[in-house]
Amino acid sequence: MPESKSLTTLDRRQRILLAAVCGLEFAESLVLTIVIPLLPITAKEKGVSNFEVGILFGVAWLAAALSGVVHGKLLSRITPISLAIAGCVITAIATVGIGLAGQFSRDLVEFLPSVIVLRILQGCGYSAIAVSAQAILSAEMPEHKLGVQAAYQGSVALGFTLSPPIAGGLYAANGFWLPFIVMSVILLIILIIVAIPLRHLKGQVVQHKSGQYFPLLLQPRAILTVAHSLVIAFVFRFFEGFIPVHMHEQV
Template sequence: MGMLDSALLGMFLTQMMSAAAFSVIAPYYPSVASDKGLSGETIGLVFSCYPLAAWVTSPLIGVIATRFGRKRTFIAGALLVGVVTTAFALLPLFGYGMFTFLSFLQRLLQGVGGAAIGGASFAIIASGYKERMELMLGIQQSMTSLGMMLGPLIGTGLYYIGGFSFMFIALGCNFLAFIVYACWVLPQDKPYMKADAVVKIQHLMKNSGVMSVGIILIIAFMNLAALAPVFTEHLTTNYDVEKASAGFFFTIPSLSYACVVFIIGRIPQTVSRIKIMILGLYVMLLAMILAGPWIIIGIPRSLAIVVIGLILLGIGLALSILPAMPIMVKKAQEDMPYHNSEHISDAVTGLTLFCLYSGQILGPPISGFFSDKIGFENASVLIGSVSLIYAFIFTFTSKSLRPTIMQTLETPLYQEMVSAKKSELVINEEF
């Protein structure tokens, strides 16, 4: 079927609908919750339950996928998301106490299901599409971003047709239909599972090579998530953007990300993926400088410059994220040859999710705190500077870059400087 076979298509469409189910509550749930008496702070906590539940669950996903199978894990997660999405339709029937309890419970369960879907799909790609892992992971992330954008749009149409409850019933039923298709086309699990040979996420966290790449994932998603709590206010206050139009700006990084996916997929493997990731860190720094923009260094305050920053943010994210998982899998397999490579792939998917959600959890509070203290323009640069600092650290600690550094140290100019220094030492010793 060309680039995407039926298994990938079923998996990606299910993920897209799962992302839509995640994002569809944003425009309409707060007003219903306010009518039930929930405060703004409580509503914010309900929204934060999804990434928190996914973060807590992610270290277990690799173990679950190994013991029970990737397909079963994916389908179980999708069913959980589908049932919970449909159950949101019942919320208006309850009073304050039960409404609050069910809101937290359903959002937590939705996060668990989302983590299972994401982890299982990572593992399926890492195992079955090793030669095209970067491209497939990029398409997967692009489909997820598309779902995030489509959720509010689909929800708006359904809401105007039948209201809050109808919206979730229609979306949930459609999602369950995608699950049926995924059950039909997803490949059966390989007979590799052995409970006594499971690779846990703790094993990978002790591997400095794997974790050094994992930190890049944390930084990348922290930069993206940093926009969530303050960027709309920044646009409406400084650039007179209407709140109804602010959501468009959040889609810009996703669009530029999707474009870079296909470019990276065509870059020859002879080009160092480590260097591509480091380039991504530098691009993210530039993106955060322009997203303000940082007028202290003379950049004019212009909405066009902000848009350029958002475009660069998507490019930087793609350059940093897409090579990460293949490198982590390869590094773990090299350092743990006594483990089944399939077990390692499952464990790396759990670690990847853990890093992804860690960044999503860290970004908003850090951004909100520093924006209140020093303003968004300065806060965005401060967050972006983390990319710069880690780029330097990663450059000088990555073994794959050491040959390049050594070549620099072996240039004639450097050798001449060393010889001159040695001659100076000899002269000093003579005196």
């Protein structure tokens, strides 16, 4: 196996491209994680059990794992940037929908089914972006695999880290719907920005063998996250009385 080159050897075009892909992943991670501090509070108001909340967390990652196979095969027919744009738009619409469902649904019957569907759409959108990003990085920087993967994972981790406190602050400012609207707008703004350096990829099609490979990078993480969410859901089910709701009590 050839040795992976340092990121310092990337040319200017590759650096801009890496920054664009990492920016898109950062924005997508922000959007996908905003439910963590908010969903348990609002779900309890609607009569959703903590077990069902755990299912709502996990269903997005299950959708990401399953849809990753489809997205990989699509890369033999469409360009990565086209798939990424579609993923961003779907994710933004689903995220706004979750915010509106939490704000305006009146009970469990209205809230739970709609949020399950919207979380599935979020997971599918995330998968489309992740698969596209991996395809672009592999095609454009094949000799810098370790470095670009470190940058990619770092951008995802940064989004996951910053999203909950930002979402909590926006929730405290103006209710459940605001974080979802703001994060969706941020995602679309970053998409517009990064589409500029990615526009030169238009017309390029990733080979089908790549389309079969990249979803495999996504599925283990997604499946483990689903398992983790289910475990948490079962734990919550047995310790219902110990779930902290102090944020709600302070409002």
